[in-house]
Structures are given as structure tokens and as C-alpha cells.
Amino acid sequence: MLQVSLYRYNPETDSEPFMQDLEVDTGGRDLMVLDVLEMIKASDPSVTFRRSCREGVCGSDGVNMNGKNGLACITPLSETVRNNKLVVRPLPGLPVVRDLVVDLELFYQQYEKIEPYLQNHNPAPAIERLQSPEERAKLDGLYECILCACCSTSCPSFWWNPERFIGPAGLLQSYRFLADSRDTATEERLAKLDDPYSVFRCHGIQNCVSVCPKGLNPTQAIGKVRNLLLQRAT
Amino acid sequence: MVTAVTNFGRSGVADWLVQRVGGVILLLWLCFAGAILLGNPDLGYQEWKAVFEATWVRIFSLAALLSLAAHAWVGLWCTLTDYITPRLIGAHANLLRGVLVLVCIATLFIYVVWGIQIIWGI
Ligand code: SF4
Ligand code: SF4
Ligand code: FES
Numbered sequence: 001m002l003q004v005s006l007y008r009y010n011p012e013t014d015s016e017p018f019m020q021d022l023e024v025d026t027g028g029r030d031l032m033v034l035d036v037l038e039m040i041k042a043s044d045p046s047v048t049f050r051r052s053c054r055e056g057v058c059g060s061d062g063v064n065m066n067g068k069n070g071l072a073c074i075t076p077l078s079e080t081v082r083n084n085k086l087v088v089r090p091l092p093g094l095p096v097v098r099d100l101v102v103d104l105e106l107f108y109q110q111y112e113k114i115e116p117y118l119q120n121h122n123p124a125p126a127i128e129r130l131q132s133p134e135e136r137a138k139l140d141g142l143y144e145c146i147l148c149a150c151c152s153t154s155c156p157s158f159w160w161n162p163e164r165f166i167g168p169a170g171l172l173q174s175y176r177f178l179a180d181s182r183d184t185a186t187e188e189r190l191a192k193l194d195d196p197y198s199v200f201r202c203h204g205i206q207n208c209v210s211v212c213p214k215g216l217n218p219t220q221a222i223g224k225v226r227n228l229l230l231q232r233a234t
Numbered sequence: 235m236v237t238a239v240t241n242f243g244r245s246g247v248a249d250w251l252v253q254r255v256g257g258v259i260l261l262l263w264l265c266f267a268g269a270i271l272l273g274n275p276d277l278g279y280q281e282w283k284a285v286f287e288a289t290w291v292r293i294f295s296l297a298a299l300l301s302l303a304a305h306a307w308v309g310l311w312c313t314l315t316d317y318i319t320p321r322l323i324g325a326h327a328n329l330l331r332g333v334l335v336l337v338c339i340a341t342l343f344i345y346v347v348w349g350i351q352i353i354w355g356i
Contacts, residue, residue, distance in 0.1 A: 160316040193246075196312075200246035226250070233247040 002026050002081065004036060006047070007089040009096050017096065019087075026077065033065055033080065033088065034072035037100075049100035056213060059148030063100050064089040069150040069211040091153035093162065106162040107149050113166060113192070114174040119185035135181035142176035142221060144214050145169060151208035151218050157201040164197035168208035168218030171199060175221040178228060190232050199225055249308045256301030263298035286356040299349040303342045310338045 001023040009017035024036050034054060041047045049072070052058040056074035063072050065080045066087050080086065094102040120129065152158045152167035166174065174193065177183050193199050199222065208218040274281060285291055317323075318331040 157316070160319065160322065162321075196246040196249055198246070200250055201312075201316075229247050230251070233245070233251075 002036065002077070003085045004040065005085070005087045006040065006099075007096075008047075008099055010046070010048075010098055011096075030076050030078045032073055033063070033075045033077065033086065034061055036077070036086065037072060037088070048098045057146065059146035062091050062148040062150045062153070062213075064091055069154045071148060071150070071213045074213060091149055093153050093159040094149075102153075104149055107147075107152055107167070107169070110152070110162070110166045110170040111147065111173065113198075114170050114177070115185075115189065116173050116177065118177065118180065118183050119188075120182055121184045129182045131181055138179045138181070139176060141216055142172060142179065145172055145176075145216055146214060148213060150211045150213060151216075154207040154211045155202075156205060156207070157203060161197060161201055165201035166193075166198050168202070168222065171202070171225055172216060172218040172221045175225050178225065186228075187232075190229055193225065194229055194233070199229065252304050253308050256305045259297050259301040260305065263294060263301075266294070283356055286353065292353050295353045296350065299346060299353070303346050307338065307342055311335070314338075 002025075004022045004024050006020045006022060007017060008014070008020045022040060024039055026036065032054075034051060037047070037049055037051075041049075049061060049063065051061040051073065053060075054073045056071050059071070061072045062069060065072065065075055066082065066085075068080065069091060070080075072088075077086065088100065090096050090100045090102045094104065094106060097103050147169060149169060151172075152162075152169045155165075155168055157165050158167040174189065178186055178189055183189075202219070202222045204219055204223075206219050209216075209220075212218065270282075270285060271277060286295070314331050314334055318327050318334060320327045323330075
């Protein structure tokens with residue numbers, strides 16, 4: 001029997017959050033954490049979490065498992081369980097709506113700030129804006145982000161200043177558009193980042209890199225944004 | 235863009251550069267002072283005084299002192315705006331941080347003036 005400790009909080013009935021201890025019969029199989037959550041929900045429908053694709057594509061089931069953020073659907077028990085114990089909590093640093101569901105408003109506000117869409121001041125061509133294979137290759141390692149928020153909610157700088165620091169997810173996307181050969185708003189984008197908070201609160205702790213379920217490297221992207229800001233200023 | 239009145243630096247880039255450039259100057263000065271100390275095991279006040287008679291040593295030392303103050307300022311301001319915020323400790327945080335910022339500025343100012351006296355007084 002797997003020992004599961006689950007974060008529970010229903011603001012309508014609980015005065016404060018608590019950890020619920022449960023036992024789950026996995027039949028000795030190396031299930032995904034999401035499977036375990038589904039089994040728990042089958043016996044107690046009040047247990048609340050987000051999920052959709054169950055294959056690491058939608059980014060909706062980011063949770064904290066044994067102290068590390070990740071997607072429950074692609075995290076096998078063998079990767080996270082130690083001493084037969086699994087502790088599941090919501091992503092840290094954001095307000096909890098209920099159980100494992102957090103309010104991602106602040107996360108999305110930061111995403112919105114970086115204007116995550118292609119901006120081009122030139123007249124639209126008849127068919128499409130072309131890119132060479134080399135130019136396209138610059139977007140690899142950036143466009144794959146699924147906005148699961150695992151990185152930003154593992155970043156201390158984002159915990160302390162979620163209203164002001166854009167955070168690893170937003171900055172990775174910011175660089176995705178700065179690096180895009182078809183985007184001509186580079187100067188405007190950089191001008192909006194040149195303050196002491198938006199980019200420069202990153203201290204290179206690299207928590208973001210260690211948790212990203214898509215294997216992306218936000219710290220590296222942040223370094224590139226910083227280099228662009230330095231080039232612009234000097 | 236997020237601005238803050240208590241931040242002297244014009245921008246995040248400026249703060250960042252001040253810390254890196256200041257860090258290099260500090261490192262160079264520490265190597266310089268370390269070399270003098272290690273190279274002269276029986277160093278006395280007279281020898282030390284002779285070194286600081288040279289104007290370039292004084293200017294170099296002043297640069298190191300200012301770098302240290304600037305480095306400390308950026309670091310302290312960053313730390314205060316990380317931890318002394320309404321989000322972390324409640325509504326009185328901004329007032330408390332304002333007071334602490336002033337304490338930091340006053341302390342750094344005193345150290346700089348005092349340091350200049352020492353550098354030119356050796
Ligand atoms: S960078 Fe990785 S961890 Fe961060 S939101 Fe994107 S996919 Fe998730
Ligand atoms: S490297 Fe930067 S963005 Fe990533 S966790 Fe650390 S401070 Fe946050
Ligand atoms: S359910 Fe879609 S990423 Fe896990």
C-alpha cells in the first residue's frame with residue numbers, strides 16, 4: 001500500500017488547509033501520480049485537481065510531488081516516491097482555490113505583459129512571412145513551453161514578487177518572440193523589460209531548469225534577454 | 235515597466251552593470267592589497283603609509299570603496315524589496331522598508347565619508 005499525504009483545503013468548509021493521510025493500493029505497478037490521484041478521487045469525489053490530456057501536453061496538472069514541481073500525468077511513482085511515501089501539494093506560492101487547484105491569475109498576468117504574439121510593423125506579404133531553417137531553429141527550446149507554471153512557482157524570486165518579476169515561464173516566452181526573425185517589435189519589447197524587477201530579479205538559482213517537464217532552460221533564455229538588454233544599453 | 239522611487243539606478247541594466255563592474259574593481263583591489271601584505275611579511279605602518287602616499291593608490295582605493303558601497307546598496311535594496319513587502323509581512327511592510335532603506339543609505343554614506351578620511355589620512 002502506497003502511503004499518500006494529500007493537501008486538502010476547501011475554503012467554504014475548512015478554516016485552514018490540512019494534510020490528509022491515505023493508503024492507495026497500486027498493485028505494485030509503477031503508475032503515474034495522476035493515476036493515483038484519480039484512484040483517490042474515485043473513492044472521494046471531493047478531492048479536487050486539474051487535468052486534461054494525461055500525457056504532458058496541456059500543462060494543467062502541475063503539482064508539487066514530494067517537494068518537487070512537475071506534471072502528475074508524466075511523473076511515474078518510481079521517480080518521486082521515497083520510502084513508499086508520496087506527498088502531493090499544490091504548486092507553491094500562489095493562492096489555493098481548492099485542494100490542488102491554484103489561482104494562476106498572477107502567472108497569466110506576467111505572461112500577458114510580455115505580449116506573447118508576433119508583432120510585425122511591415123505590410124503583410126501576399127502569402128506568408130518566410131523564415132530560413134536557421135532562423136526557425138532559433139525558436140527550438142522556446143516554443144515547446146506548455147505554460148504549466150511548474151517553473152515560475154518553483155522560483156523564489158517569483159514567490160517574493162509575483163506582481164513584478166515576470167518569472168521564468170514569461171521570460172522564456174519573451175525570448176521566444178525576441179528571437180523570432182519575423183518579429184520587428186524587439187526595441188519596444190526590450191524597453192518594457194529594462195527595470196529592476198521584470199528580468200533582473202532572476203538570480204540564476206536554476207530551480208526553473210530543474211523542474212521543467214519539457215526539459216526547457218528558462219535560465220539560459222533569461223541570460224539571452226539580459227544580454228540583449230545590455231547590448232541595447234551600451 | 236516597474237519603477238521604484240527608492241532605486242537610484244536608472245534601470246535594471248544599470249544596477250546589474252554596477253554590481254558586475256564594481257565586483258571586478260573590488261577583486262582587483264583585494265589582489266593588490268593581498269599582494270602587498272603577502273609580499274612584505276614585516277610590513278609596518280611606515281611602509282603602508284608609503285604605499286598610500288601615491289595618488290593612484292588613493293584613487294584606486296576610493297574606487298574600491300565606492301564599488302563596495304554601490305554593490306552593497308544594490309544587494310540590500312534587492313533583499314529588502316524581496317522580503318520586506320506587504321505580501322510577505324503585512325500592511326506595515328512599506329513603512330518598515332522605507333525606514334530600513336534610510337538606515338542603509340545613512341550607514342553606507344557614513345562608511346564612504348569615513349573611508350575617504352581613512353584613505354587620505356593614512
Ligand atoms: S518553461 Fe517548462 S516548466 Fe515553465 S511553464 Fe513552460 S513547460 Fe512549464
Ligand atoms: S534561474 Fe531565475 S527564473 Fe529560474 S528559478 Fe532561478 S531566479 Fe527563478
Ligand atoms: S494532464 Fe495535461 S499535462 Fe498533465
